[in-house]
Amino acid sequence: MLMGKISSHQLAANAKKILEVKQLTKSYHKNGEQPVLKNISFTLHSGEYVAMIGRSGAGKSTLLHVLNGSIDATSGEIYYAEKTKNIIEFNSKEMRQWRSTCATIFQDFCLVPRLDVITNVLLGRLSDTPTIKSFFKQFSKEDRVKAIRLLEWLNMLPHALQRAENLSGGQMQRVAICRALMQNPSLLLADEPVASLDPKNTHRIMDALGKVAQGGIPVLINLHSIELVKQYCTRVIGLAKGELIFDGHPNNLTEDILHQLYGDEITEIK
Numbered sequence: 001m002l003m004g005k006i007s008s009h010q011l012a013a014n015a016k017k018i019l020e021v022k023q024l025t026k027s028y029h030k031n032g033e034q035p036v037l038k039n040i041s042f043t044l045h046s047g048e049y050v051a052m053i054g055r056s057g058a059g060k061s062t063l064l065h066v067l068n069g070s071i072d073a074t075s076g077e078i079y080y081a082e083k084t085k086n087i088i089e090f091n092s093k094e095m096r097q098w099r100s101t102c103a104t105i106f107q108d109f110c111l112v113p114r115l116d117v118i119t120n121v122l123l124g125r126l127s128d129t130p131t132i133k134s135f136f137k138q139f140s141k142e143d144r145v146k147a148i149r150l151l152e153w154l155n156m157l158p159h160a161l162q163r164a165e166n167l168s169g170g171q172m173q174r175v176a177i178c179r180a181l182m183q184n185p186s187l188l189l190a191d192e193p194v195a196s197l198d199p200k201n202t203h204r205i206m207d208a209l210g211k212v213a214q215g216g217i218p219v220l221i222n223l224h225s226i227e228l229v230k231q232y233c234t235r236v237i238g239l240a241k242g243e244l245i246f247d248g249h250p251n252n253l254t255e256d257i258l259h260q261l262y263g264d265e266i267t268e269i270k
């Protein structure tokens with residue numbers, strides 16, 4: 001692997017290890033042939049804003065899904081913070097807990113279209129709220145205050161009582177971020193969070209995710225724009241055909257590395 005080393009001075013002095021991934025492999029085929037992830041290893045620390053890049057089909061979405069447990073890994077190890085149990089061996093209860101620790105924003109946002117914005121945000125508390133209470137939307141005052149603060153932070157408070165189905169893509173993305181933060185995660189993953197957004201919303205979302213990272217929660221996102229990676233992210237990992245071939249600072253992404261990652265598609269992603 002090519003290492004554009006993240007030097008110690010680039011990590012905050014008090015940066016904590018949040019996630020450690022070792023030799024992770026995923027094959028969608030039962031016989032283990034043609035793995036789409038091959039021996040992936042990396043570590044995420046608090047405060048890091050990490051972009052995952054690579055051409056279509058490189059395995060980026062699969063890696064996010066394996067990290068949050070929605071797709072089973074074939075082999076390897078994933079550890080949260082200083083915990084010693086391998087996440088890929090979690091039972092269903094442990095996995096539910098892990099999913100609330102590891103918030104994930106998927107490409108289709110997964111909002112409930114007919115519910116209003118603030119209820120969608122409050123649904124982020126579902127993992128901690130008894131189902132019957134959440135069914136009747138009986139969230140605590142503290143939760144409501146937090147939801148309002150989050151919406152205010154992303155300039156979505158004026159839309160709080162609007163149905164989610166009436167929002168624009170950029171607005172839905174902001175609600176999805178608020179809902180993810182509502183679950184008090186220790187890690188935030190997002191699958192192409194700015195896909196199909198206009199430039200203004202793209203920068204708004206990239207900026208918002210940067211603030212989440214600065215607040216201490218590591219953010220790992222799939223991105224297709226090298227310009228955005230260089231403008232916003234503190235670190236980039238590059239996948240090619242399921243292998244991690246680059247891990248380092250965006251400034252260290254040379255033409256040669258980009259060529260290894262994208263081949264002839266290189267002109268399309270700049």
Ligand SMILES: Nc1ncnc2c1ncn2[C@@H]1O[C@H](COP(=O)(O)OP(=O)(O)OP(=O)(O)O)[C@@H](O)[C@H]1O
Binds near residue numbers: 036054055058059
């Ligand atoms: N459920 C599945 N069953 C079988 N193969 C799959 C499945 N999901 C993805 N794949 C394959 O795994 C490989 C990696 O796909 P993945 O979606 O992770 O790539 P990606 O880098 O996220 O691509 P993109 O940038 O287009 O979203 C591809 O060859 C894809 O066809």
